[in-house]
Amino acid sequence: MTTQRAWVRMPSGRRLDLLDPTPFDWDDSDLALGLARTYRWGGHSKWPLPLSVAQHSITVMLLRRAASTEPLSPLQELRELLHDAEEGLVGFDAISVIKPFLGEGFKVLTSRLEHAVFLRYGLPAWTATEHRLHKVADRLAAASEAVHVVGWTPTEVRKTLKITVDPLERDPLQAAYGGTAWEPWPPTLACERFLAELHALLGKLKG
Template identity: 80%
Template structure:
């Protein structure tokens, strides 16, 4: 049975046995820009892409750090949901328990391929805790400002205890309307620019 999907570049991604060579950076950027959070539901005309969310988490993690983050750490934040872009699916929390071990194994293999391709170090427990703090902060804020949940519902229904930000971390960087989801092509362009910038920084930091 066919287990591969064709990427926009023409490459074939084998979902059951992925390799780090099965996609290019533009494929990933476009996949994340066309994969939506909150089940695609939005209080805005457009849904929020995983690409836009990923940039926001990277900026929040950077802002929370007491020292400049190494480029590889910022890249790991940017790519923390990369497997969703390759798969084209971001499962909302209520259905995750029903997807089973097979789906979890599939996403784990995709994540491993991403870490290999971009030479990302494995999370330490402390680093992952800091990442989850930024991810939950983004989620709580998106729930209110993008998906239309109330702060009370974020606490009682979504069970997210993080602060709900008023200021959008993306607005200061991109001079965009706070909390407004970007069109897919713009999200892909901005994600790809960040991905390429960080890869150049890593090459510079590692030297010849």
């Protein structure tokens, strides 16, 4: 294990070593706030606010739920909700095409954080089939965000971004929460709603 340390102090007062994380280094509110303050698309948006990873995570969970031919278990939904959780701990969502330029060290760092998240919340590893279905929902969310949040055209999404699914017209979050379709939520609201979804699923698992 490296002797280097990369400490992050959480709002709860807990300390997370990004290079050597454990499942006990944050609480749920720390994670929710971190995801609500971590932005997708490099922070770029045609709206007054950028889109948080917290909001994206709820979208993916709802899309995966809607696409399933049979009800997902609370654990499956929890894994969807937490699929980008490590980004909230490190405070950075790297645009996919730059990840190879960040090197092997960054890949190891994010893998360790993801492993700690899976341990903390008791998440099973993805099966090949489940991961494929997850990626369908994730790409559908990305295509829709690219058009409705960032401002790419559907043609640009396919030709420039190489996302080969058609963006949605209807925002799945609007049916669940109301408000203006595709509008990024303020960090406080994104944190509140993510934490509520997280605690609801954890409550079902305990029940």
